[in-house]
Amino acid sequence: MEFDKNTYKVYTWKNWMYLHYIINPGLTFNELVLGQRIAKTGLVERNTDKPFVARNYIPCPHCNTLHGSHIWSGSRGFYNWFGLYCPNCKGIIPCIRNATSFIVLAISSPLWYPFKNALKKSWYKKQEERFKNLQTVNEPAPYSTTKQWVLGGLLFGLIMFVFNSFIFPLMACQKILIENLAVSLAICLLGGLLFTLFMKWYLSSKKIN
Ligand SMILES: [Zn+2]
Incomplete structure (x- = not known):
């Protein structure tokens, strides 16, 4: 086409x-x-x-x-x-x-x-x-509310956390590092949140072509 x-x-x-x-x-x-x-x-x-x-x-x-x-x-x-x-x-x-x-x-x-x-x-x-x-x-x-975007970002971060900290190490037969879990969770939640807030800004922007 x-x-x-x-x-x-x-x-x-x-x-x-x-x-x-x-x-x-x-x-x-x-x-x-x-x-x-x-x-x-x-x-x-x-x-x-x-x-x-x-x-x-x-x-x-x-x-x-x-x-x-x-x-x-x-x-x-x-x-x-x-x-x-x-x-x-x-x-x-x-x-x-x-x-x-x-x-x-x-x-x-x-x-x-x-x-x-x-x-x-x-x-x-x-x-x-x-x-x-x-x-x-x-x-x-109508666009999703900020609260929905925040919840979506946290959920997205949580899914990343589960994949990065459990599923991928298990698939690669690696040990799960318990001492790193809290830091990893914080990074994933923050990453998910930043990603969805960026998407919220991007999707409602009138300037991007
Ligand atoms: Zn068709």
Whole structure:
């Protein structure tokens, strides 16, 4: 699909936000458990004073529809394990894959691969129902409150802490260093908090193109 580069900035895996999504092991939980996904291509409208979050579009490669990315906000932002459902042509918009998720999926493939088609079929059947009331959703949902961002940041930090201090050392057969846990927890919580506060600023910014 070709896009008018004067109207839209095109985001792919080469953008730092997407690269962060691919590299950050903390997002494995979001992707594999919560089913939060990011389309392989995203567009941001230029030359408008709408805030960043309201300028985001996701193109469907099957029917060429430009969807406002708010379609996948709220509960529709979750459970997208097999990709983003296009409510226009019922196709699946391909998504990028987090690197750690990829490794986890590869290692655990004997457990899920035999059921993949059945799981995908049952997931797909539910999508039409989830996306059928979209006509009423014309505007992006109101931004999350600062309290929600703070809680999200702390949760994100906690997940990073669990991965860094327990899951990765266990996978690498290393000893868990009890004496480092408190410092590690503090760093992860602070890191998570800074990350989500930065995202809050970034998503509501009107200046970024
Ligand atoms: Zn489509």
